[in-house]
Amino acid sequence: MNKTLLLIICDFLLLNLLALTRWEKAEPARAKQPPVPELSANAATKDQDLVAAMRDALADEKTARDQLAEKLFAVDASLVASEQGLAQLQSEKARLAAQLTATEQTAAQLGQKVAAATEQATLTAAQLAQIQRELEAKRAEAERQKLALATLEQQQAVAKKQIEGLTVAVIVGEQEKKTLREQTETLKTQVEAERTDRIRVQEVTTRLAAGVGQLAEQSTVLSKEIRDSRPINANVLFSDFLANRVTATFTSQRKGFLGPVDRVRDAKVVLVRAGGAIYALTHIEETVFSFSETGSDWAKIGVSLPGAGPLAAAPALTLLAFDPRVVAIPVTAEQATALGAKTYAIAAEPFKFPDAVLISGSGGGYGEVAFKLDASQPGYVRVDNRLLKRLFGTFAPSRGDLVLSKTGELLGIMVNRDYCALVKEFSVAATIRSGDDTLAQGTGALLDGLAARVRALPLELQ
Numbered sequence: 001m002n003k004t005l006l007l008i009i010c011d012f013l014l015l016n017l018l019a020l021t022r023w024e025k026a027e028p029a030r031a032k033q034p035p036v037p038e039l040s041a042n043a044a045t046k047d048q049d050l051v052a053a054m055r056d057a058l059a060d061e062k063t064a065r066d067q068l069a070e071k072l073f074a075v076d077a078s079l080v081a082s083e084q085g086l087a088q089l090q091s092e093k094a095r096l097a098a099q100l101t102a103t104e105q106t107a108a109q110l111g112q113k114v115a116a117a118t119e120q121a122t123l124t125a126a127q128l129a130q131i132q133r134e135l136e137a138k139r140a141e142a143e144r145q146k147l148a149l150a151t152l153e154q155q156q157a158v159a160k161k162q163i164e165g166l167t168v169a170v171i172v173g174e175q176e177k178k179t180l181r182e183q184t185e186t187l188k189t190q191v192e193a194e195r196t197d198r199i200r201v202q203e204v205t206t207r208l209a210a211g212v213g214q215l216a217e218q219s220t221v222l223s224k225e226i227r228d229s230r231p232i233n234a235n236v237l238f239s240d241f242l243a244n245r246v247t248a249t250f251t252s253q254r255k256g257f258l259g260p261v262d263r264v265r266d267a268k269v270v271l272v273r274a275g276g277a278i279y280a281l282t283h284i285e286e287t288v289f290s291f292s293e294t295g296s297d298w299a300k301i302g303v304s305l306p307g308a309g310p311l312a313a314a315p316a317l318t319l320l321a322f323d324p325r326v327v328a329i330p331v332t333a334e335q336a337t338a339l340g341a342k343t344y345a346i347a348a349e350p351f352k353f354p355d356a357v358l359i360s361g362s363g364g365g366y367g368e369v370a371f372k373l374d375a376s377q378p379g380y381v382r383v384d385n386r387l388l389k390r391l392f393g394t395f396a397p398s399r400g401d402l403v404l405s406k407t408g409e410l411l412g413i414m415v416n417r418d419y420c421a422l423v424k425e426f427s428v429a430a431t432i433r434s435g436d437d438t439l440a441q442g443t444g445a446l447l448d449g450l451a452a453r454v455r456a457l458p459l460e461l462q
Contacts, residue, residue: 006115012131013110015138018103018145055191061184065177072173078166086159089152096149103142231406234357238366240408241359244342245270248280248329250317251302252288263288268361269329270402271336271343272410274426278336278343279328280305281423283400283413284319286361287327289432291454295447303329303434308338316434321427322379324450325399325415328426346423347409350381356411356420358383361400369397371420377461380419381412419461429453 248269253262267286272279284291288301303314311334320326336343351373359366371381383397401414412420430446432438454462 006112008128008131008135009113010108010110010115011135011138013113014103014106015134015136015141017106018138018141019134058184058187058191061180061187065180065184068173068177068180072170072177076170083163086156086163089156089159093149093152093156096145096152100142100145100149231353232408234366234368237357237404237408238359240342241270241366241402241404242363245363246280246305246307246339246341248282248314249302249304249306250288251300252298253300254296254298268363270410271331271339271341272328272423273343273345277426278331278333279426280314280331281410281413282327282329283361283415284325284327286400287317289443289447291325291447291451295444295451297439297442297444299439300436301432301434301438301443305329305331305335305339307341308335311335311338314434316431318426318428319430319432319450321429322424323415323421324429324453326413326421326423344404344408344410347405347407347411350405350411350422353406355406356383357404357406358397358414359402359404361402369403371403374419377419377458379422379424380415380461381422382418383414383420415461 245268248267250265250267251263253260255261265286265288267282269280269282272281303317304312305314306312311332314329314331314335317327317329320328331339355368355370357366358369370384372384374380374382383403396417397414398417399414403411403414403420405411410423412422415421430450432443432446433441
């Protein structure tokens with residue numbers, strides 16, 4: 001058997017072996033890298049509250065961190081898949097190399113067998129031709145396997161590059177994650193600083209508000225002091241008096257030698273506030289009673305304020321302790337509201353100004369007058385009616401006239417033509433109740449006792 005025939009037989013056997021072998025092509029799917037989301041800068045708007053912006057920034061940073069974590073997870077999964085594909089490629093490469101080596105060994109064995117067979121037998125030309133074709137096919141299949149192996153090597157190189165890219169992406173992601181963590185810590189520090197600044201600003205604002213309140217109170221006090229220190233024009237005080245005086249009606253009845261004695265008297269009074277109480281103030285000579293006559297027991301006494309309508313009736317009248325000639329009628333808040341008249345305040349500093357405004361009780365005139373303190377009579381001031389600066393109307397100062405301070409407060413009431421009793425408080429010397437049966441009060445003895453008290457005063461005060 002010649003060598004040519006042996007080679008043909010070996011090629012034929014090799015081609016049969018390659019034809020009967022299944023070659024598996026494993027090309028791992030290329031893992032697509034998920035897009036890396038852009039990190040948007042979380043900037044708080046200028047008009048929004050800074051702390052709220054910081055909270056939004058923290059929330060955005062948390063979202064970015066979560067997205068980055070998902071991205072890193074996807075990159076890790078892709079890296080694992082790529083490594084698995086590379087391992088498969090390397091395994092397939094090893095398998096193909098082993099198969100190629102086995103095929104070459106088989107071909108060598110076939111060559112030996114062919115050589116041996118050539119020596120033993122002679123093949124026909126047709127068989128040789130068939131064997132030649134099969135051998136060519138096996139050679140072509142071997143070339144294709146070599147090309148597949150080269151392709152796998154190229155894919156392996158690409159996979160390595162992808163793994164290197166993913167590794168770089170992982171490193172970059174870790175760096176970005178670290179940067180985000182540092183930014184988060186910085187934002188937390190800024191938020192704490194802003195919160196501290198806000199607390200400090202609130203404290204300063206509270207102190208400023210308290211200061212403003214104190215300034216407002218001081219301003220109010222100063223304004224009141226300025227108003228209290230500013231004298232009011234006498235014309236204004238007289239006009240105010242005329243607009244706010246009210247009428248008080250006094251009635252009384254008793255038995256007489258010639259029949260019943262009835263008295264009716266209307267007096268112009270002003271309302272005065274003392275503490276939480278209100279009184280209508282007048283002189284006893286303006287009522288139905290008098291200290292200049294012997295007292296008699298009155299059977300019926302009536303006191304009313306007609307301007308109060310259904311609330312006109314007053315239950316009593318009181319004679320004040322500092323001078324019983326000064327009469328005060330208690331007025332309820334409802335009656336004061338119904339009367340609609342101004343309520344005068346008692347002068348807090350009666351001696352602030354050396355002058356006062358004297359107003360006739362009947363409203364017939366008024367004028368500015370000087371007054372002097374009398375050390376022997378601390379509850380009275382002497383009115384120098386000979387030194388009237390301005391006198392309007394035709395009236396001579398007399399008992400029952402009102403004396404107002406230059407600030408419009410009630411200073412007192414004239415008890416005679418020279419002395420003014422200072423109104424400081426409303427302690428009661430005696431109370432006369434009104435009603436249809438008042439004999440039991442003994443008004444005669446009551447009035448005689450008060451008249452005796454007045455007659456006991458120094459002559460200039462009587």
